[in-house]
Amino acid sequence: MTNFSAPVGSSTSASGTAPVVVWSNTEEKRSGTPLLVLLHGHMANEEDLMGILDFLPDEFTVASVRAPVAQGPGFTWFPLMQDAAYSIDKVTSAVQEIIDWVDSIKDGHSSVTLLGFSMGMAVASSMLRARPNDYAAVVGLSGFVVPAEGNEFFRDEELEKNRVPFFWGRDQEDPVISADRIEFTHAWLNRHTKLTKVLYAGMYHSINAQELGHVREFLQICVPGVSRTPLSR
Template sequence: MSDLEYLVRQPKKATKNPPLLILLHGYGSNEQDLFSFAEELPDDFLIISAQAPNTLGFGSYAWYAINFDDINGKFSDLKQAKESIDKIAIFIDEIKAKFNTDPNKTFLLGFSQGSILSYSLSFFHPNKVQHVIALSGYINTELLPESISKEIKTDYYCSHGSVDQVLPVEWARKTKPFLDNLGLQNVYSEYPVGHGVAPQNFHSFKKWIEERL
């Protein structure tokens, strides 16, 4: 059992095996955050917004701790991150079974920390999801398996704010060359915003999603 809490938006059109979209929020947020997108996304979807397991207090949660000290500066708790990746993988399987979703149409959308884990999950658990939408994140090379499967068919929508003050755009710019080198389909775009999702960014990834339904 993954024991992650979550919100559900049922498909607006009843279908036997709906496509599944799972939302993973960023550090210090909660499952309500990205769920505000839900009403604007395709009616066919079963949309699940998961809440990270580690509480920061006052309605804030994290998939893994980000620590600060005088010696190392800012660093991520990679052990906790890997535990969350495994929890999310189990959670996806549980949701697929519970709601009888289309096994060939699983979308994973993450923002910031949720985006970092979306990338990592797609490499640790090949083809568990077919499509990754990674907003304002990057591929953390410390959160990758020792060898990456050549059987991965997942494709990626990647976007970042060009003036992101939380995760530098330079980190995100390494994403496309990394995915290209693996022969994985991807698109990468930037928007003139900080650590957030611009309206034109939303319309762009919505169109990308619709083309894959």
């Protein structure tokens, strides 16, 4: 959920079991560029995060992915953790589908970076845990990390030895993500990633321009081939 609308003229595509994706540029312009995969929150859709494009470094090809399960006005990746239907197997199944899709396109790009909002951060961090060497950096906004529950899908020990840059932005007054999830997430990120954590006042469960400025700077520092040009707005 953001305060920014999606750009006019964006297009979606789906092929076979591949997810619905909206791209920031045409296929002929994507080759060799760093890829940034956007993962939306619970009951949103692939258009939800496209409004942040103007804040991101120009070098990226951005692909915003739709979650697989229709729910409410949008889509979700897996059941909410407090729901009886939740299971770690449903998390890993959804995450594996996105990993498989990224595997099918990543050779055309110089690197892959992940950005997830809310539940999308749970997906992004789970992708990192399953493939500790695949991603240049990860951005998590107003979200959380799921407990592994001993599932071998999560290669946390391997990740701990090769810590990937991780940006975590949130508001301490976020009314959506519970205190116990925040406590777990903070401890896990400190132990397993090269963490940059920033708190924002008055943002609640959302994204603001100040945070996006920090995300831009983080990506410019952490992702090879991304220049440190200032935002011109």
